[in-house]
Amino acid sequence: MVSSRLVFLVSICILISQAIAQPNFLYYFCLDKGNYTSNDTYKSNLNQVLSSLSSNTEIDYGFYNFSYGKSPDQVYSLGLCRGDVKPDICRSCLNNATNLLTLLCPNQKEAIGWYDYCMLRYSFRDIFGIMEDSPAFFMWNVNNVSANYDQFSQDLRTLLDSQRGQAAKGGSLRKFAAGNATAPDFQTLYSLVQCTPDLSAQDCSDCLAGAMGDIPNCCDRKKGGRVIRPSCNLRFEVSLFYDPTADNTSSPSLSPPPPSVPSVSPPASNNTPAAKGKESNKSQIVIIVVPIISFVVLIIISFCIYLRVRKPREKPQPQSESVDEIRRVESLQLGFGTIKVATDDFSDANKLGQGGFGAVYKGKLSDGQVVAVKRLSKNSGQGDLEFKNEVLLVAKLQHRNLVRLLGFCLEGIERLLIYEFVPNGSLxxxxxxxxxxxxxxxxxxxxxxxxxxxxxxxxxxxxxxxxxxxxxxxxxxxxxxxxxxxxxxxxxxxxxxxxQSIGNTSRIVGTYGYMSPEYAMHGQFxxxxxxxxxxxxxxxxxxxxxxxxxxxxxxxxxxxxxxxxxxxxxxxxxxxxxxxxxxxxxxxxxxxxxxxxxxxxxxxxxxxxxxxxxxxxxxxxxxxxxxxxxxxxNSGIESNIRLQWGNDSRVTESNQSKSSSVQASINEVSITELSPR
The missing domain is CATH 1.10.510.10 (Transferase(Phosphotransferase) domain 1)
Known part of the structure; x- marks a missing residue:
C-alpha cells in the first residue's frame, strides 16, 4: 500500500514538473472567487466537463465551450486553440491543460491557464459570449528595436489594426488573423491576433483594441511581445512564430523566436500563487528566471506534501457513456410535488401568461431561487426517454441573450419546463x-x-x-x-x-406578421x-x-x-x-x-x-x-393565399398541388437542426 502510494505521489510530482517545464506552457491564474471540496457536486461536474473535452469534435475547429450541472454547482468551460495549429496539436495541448490546471488550482472554482498553442478556462459563472480583459499577462522579447522605433511602432499598429478587423469579422468557429508587414531595417514583422469565437464582432474588436493599448506598457521598444487576456490575445515578432500553411495538413515546424520575459497584470483583489514577485513602478509584476524555478519547485514540493498527508480515496470505478448521460438527465429533473409547491399548486395568482404550448407560472424553489415554469399541454407525442434527451440538448444552449432552461419535470402526463425567471416580462x-x-x-x-x-x-x-x-x-x-x-x-x-424535416415542413408554426413569405406559403424555412x-x-x-x-x-x-x-x-x-x-x-x-x-x-x-x-x-x-x-x-398576400386568422385559425394554400397549413398562434416554437459544429 505504502509503495503504491509513493509511486503515485512521485508520478504526480513528475507530471506537474514536466507540464510546467514544457516550453509552450505560459501562465495560469487560480481565481479567488470560491472554493470546492473533493466531495462537492461542483467537483464531479468539473470532472465531467473536462473529461468530455478529449472526445469532443468541436476541438477540431479550435474552439470548445460546454457547461454541465445545475446552479449553483454548474460548471462552464471554454477551450481555445491558436488559429494556426492542427487538430492533433490542439487536442494534445488542451489535454495537457486539463491535467495541469486542476493540479495547480486544486480547489478553486474558477481558473484559467495558457499554453503557447491553447487556453483553457472554467468557472462557476456563465463566461460564454462575455468579453473579459482580466486577468491578463504580458510577455516580451528580450531584444530591443535598434533604430527607428517610431516607424516600427507605426508599422506594427497598422498591421494589428488590419488584423483586428479581419479577426472581428470571423465566424463562429474562428476569430483569428495572422500576417506580416515590412518593418524598418529590412526586417519582416510578423503578428497574429485572436478572440474567442463566442464574442460578437464588436466585443472582439474592443478586446483587441484594449490589448493593443497595452503594448507600450509591456513591450516598449521590444522586437516582440504578447498581450494575453481571457477573451483575446495578440503577439508580434520579427521572426516567424506561426504556421503560414495553416490550411495544409502538415504540422508547424517553426524556429522559436528569442526568449520572452513574462509580466503579469492580475485582476483587482485577486491574490494568486502565480501573482507573486516584485512590483515595478508600472504596477506590474516582473518574474525573472530564478523565481520561476523556485516557484515551480515550491509548487511541486507543496503539492507532494499535500498528497502525502491527505487521506487515501477509493479508486473511482469507470463509468460508461450511457451512465453519464443518465446522470446528466437526472441532474436536471425535478419532482412534480416540488414544482407544485413552488407555484402554489399552479395558482392563477402565479400565472405569468398563456402560450400555444401551455401556461407559464412563477415559482419559488426551496432554495429561494425564483423560476418560470411552463406547463406544457398534454398532446406531446414523444415518449419519456425522447423527452428527456431533447430537454438535455436544449439545456446545453447557454448564452446571455437566451433564457436558460434550468430543468424539467416528467411525471405521468405532466411535462414541465423550468426556466430562469426574467423579472421585467416580455418586450x-x-x-x-x-x-x-x-x-x-x-x-x-x-x-x-x-x-x-x-x-x-x-x-x-x-x-x-x-x-x-x-x-x-x-x-x-x-x-x-x-x-x-x-x-x-x-x-x-x-x-x-x-x-417536419430540415428545410421544409407540412405543418407551419409561427405568428402572422412575422413569418417570411417562403415559409408561410411553401413551408420552406x-x-x-x-x-x-x-x-x-x-x-x-x-x-x-x-x-x-x-x-x-x-x-x-x-x-x-x-x-x-x-x-x-x-x-x-x-x-x-x-x-x-x-x-x-x-x-x-x-x-x-x-x-x-x-x-x-x-x-x-x-x-x-x-x-x-x-x-x-x-x-x-x-x-x-x-x-x-x-x-x-400585388397589394398583399391575399392574392396568393386565402387568409382566415384567429387564435386557432389556419391559412390554407390554394395554388399548390400539395396543400400545406399554417398554424397561427400566440406562442409557437423553434426547430433544432442536429448538426456537428
Whole structure:
C-alpha cells in the first residue's frame, strides 16, 4: 500500500514538473472567487466537463465551450486553440491543460491557464459570449528595436489594426488573423491576433483594441511581445512564430523566436500563487528566471506534501457513456410535488401568461431561487426517454441573450419546463404600451436590438445545435432587471411531433406578421426566415406599434407597407415612435434601413444575422439599397393565399398541388437542426 502510494505521489510530482517545464506552457491564474471540496457536486461536474473535452469534435475547429450541472454547482468551460495549429496539436495541448490546471488550482472554482498553442478556462459563472480583459499577462522579447522605433511602432499598429478587423469579422468557429508587414531595417514583422469565437464582432474588436493599448506598457521598444487576456490575445515578432500553411495538413515546424520575459497584470483583489514577485513602478509584476524555478519547485514540493498527508480515496470505478448521460438527465429533473409547491399548486395568482404550448407560472424553489415554469399541454407525442434527451440538448444552449432552461419535470402526463425567471416580462408589454414605452429610450432600444441579434447569431452559428427559431416576436423577447433582452421559446420544437424535416415542413408554426413569405406559403424555412422576423421586430421596436395594426391617423395599415412607402418617399422619420424624436436620428435611420434589408422578399437578398451585427456595430460598412418588402407585391398576400386568422385559425394554400397549413398562434416554437459544429 505504502509503495503504491509513493509511486503515485512521485508520478504526480513528475507530471506537474514536466507540464510546467514544457516550453509552450505560459501562465495560469487560480481565481479567488470560491472554493470546492473533493466531495462537492461542483467537483464531479468539473470532472465531467473536462473529461468530455478529449472526445469532443468541436476541438477540431479550435474552439470548445460546454457547461454541465445545475446552479449553483454548474460548471462552464471554454477551450481555445491558436488559429494556426492542427487538430492533433490542439487536442494534445488542451489535454495537457486539463491535467495541469486542476493540479495547480486544486480547489478553486474558477481558473484559467495558457499554453503557447491553447487556453483553457472554467468557472462557476456563465463566461460564454462575455468579453473579459482580466486577468491578463504580458510577455516580451528580450531584444530591443535598434533604430527607428517610431516607424516600427507605426508599422506594427497598422498591421494589428488590419488584423483586428479581419479577426472581428470571423465566424463562429474562428476569430483569428495572422500576417506580416515590412518593418524598418529590412526586417519582416510578423503578428497574429485572436478572440474567442463566442464574442460578437464588436466585443472582439474592443478586446483587441484594449490589448493593443497595452503594448507600450509591456513591450516598449521590444522586437516582440504578447498581450494575453481571457477573451483575446495578440503577439508580434520579427521572426516567424506561426504556421503560414495553416490550411495544409502538415504540422508547424517553426524556429522559436528569442526568449520572452513574462509580466503579469492580475485582476483587482485577486491574490494568486502565480501573482507573486516584485512590483515595478508600472504596477506590474516582473518574474525573472530564478523565481520561476523556485516557484515551480515550491509548487511541486507543496503539492507532494499535500498528497502525502491527505487521506487515501477509493479508486473511482469507470463509468460508461450511457451512465453519464443518465446522470446528466437526472441532474436536471425535478419532482412534480416540488414544482407544485413552488407555484402554489399552479395558482392563477402565479400565472405569468398563456402560450400555444401551455401556461407559464412563477415559482419559488426551496432554495429561494425564483423560476418560470411552463406547463406544457398534454398532446406531446414523444415518449419519456425522447423527452428527456431533447430537454438535455436544449439545456446545453447557454448564452446571455437566451433564457436558460434550468430543468424539467416528467411525471405521468405532466411535462414541465423550468426556466430562469426574467423579472421585467416580455418586450411587447413595453413597446406596445403607450405609457410603458417611455421607459425604453433609444439607448435601451438599440441595446435590445443588438442583444436579440447576438442571441440569434448564437442559435444560428455558434451553438452546439443549429436552431431556427421560427417564432421570433416581441412577446418571445424577455427583459431582465437591466432591460437586457433574452430570447425565449427557442429549441423546443424537438419536444413535439410536428411532422417536419430540415428545410421544409407540412405543418407551419409561427405568428402572422412575422413569418417570411417562403415559409408561410411553401413551408420552406432557413436562418433567413428568422432574419425576416428580426427585421419586423426592429421596425416594431422603432415605431412602437405592431406590424399588423399600424395606425396612421384614422387608418390601419401594415407596418412594413408603411415603412416601405415612406422609405421610397424619403420621409421615414414618420415611422419613428414620437417618444424618440430627440434621439440619435442617424442611428435610428440606419436601424430602419437594416430592418428593411431583413424583410426583403427574396431570401438571397436578406443579410445573415452575422452581417446584421456588423452593420449595427460598424458605420464604415455601406448598406445596400433595400428592395420591396415581402407580402406586399400585388397589394398583399391575399392574392396568393386565402387568409382566415384567429387564435386557432389556419391559412390554407390554394395554388399548390400539395396543400400545406399554417398554424397561427400566440406562442409557437423553434426547430433544432442536429448538426456537428
Amino acid at each position: 411587447d408589454h413595453f413597446i406596445f404600451d403607450p405609457i410603458k414605452r417611455a421607459q425604453l429610450d433609444w439607448a435601451r432600444r438599440y441595446k435590445i436590438i443588438g442583444g436579440i441579434a447576438r442571441g440569434l447569431l448564437y442559435l444560428h452559428e455558434d451553438s452546439r445545435l443549429r436552431i431556427i427559431h421560427r417564432d421570433l416576436k416581441a412577446s418571445n423577447i424577455l427583459l431582465d432587471s437591466e432591460m437586457n433582452p433574452k430570447i425565449s421559446d427557442f429549441g423546443m420544437a424537438r419536444l413535439f411531433e410536428l411532422d 432557413s436562418v433567413k426566415s428568422d432574419v425576416f422576423s428580426f427585421g419586423v421586430l426592429v421596425l416594431e421596436i422603432i415605431s412602437g406599434q405592431k406590424n399588423n395594426s399600424f395606425r396612421t391617423g384614422e387608418n390601419i395599415e401594415d407596418l412594413l407597407s408603411y415603412a416601405w412607402k415612406n422609405w421610397k418617399q424619403g420621409i421615414i422619420s414618420n415611422l419613428v415612435d414620437p417618444t424618440l424624436k430627440a434621439s440619435s436620428t442617424t442611428e435610428i435611420m440606419r436601424c430602419i434601413h437594416i430592418g428593411l434589408l431583413c424583410v426583403q422578399e427574396n431570401v438571397a437578398d436578406r443579410p445573415t444575422i452575422a452581417s446584421v451585427l456588423l452593420m449595427l456595430n460598424s458605420y464604415s460598412i455601406t448598406l445596400p439599397i433595400p428592395l420591396e418588402p415581402a407580402f406586399f407585391i
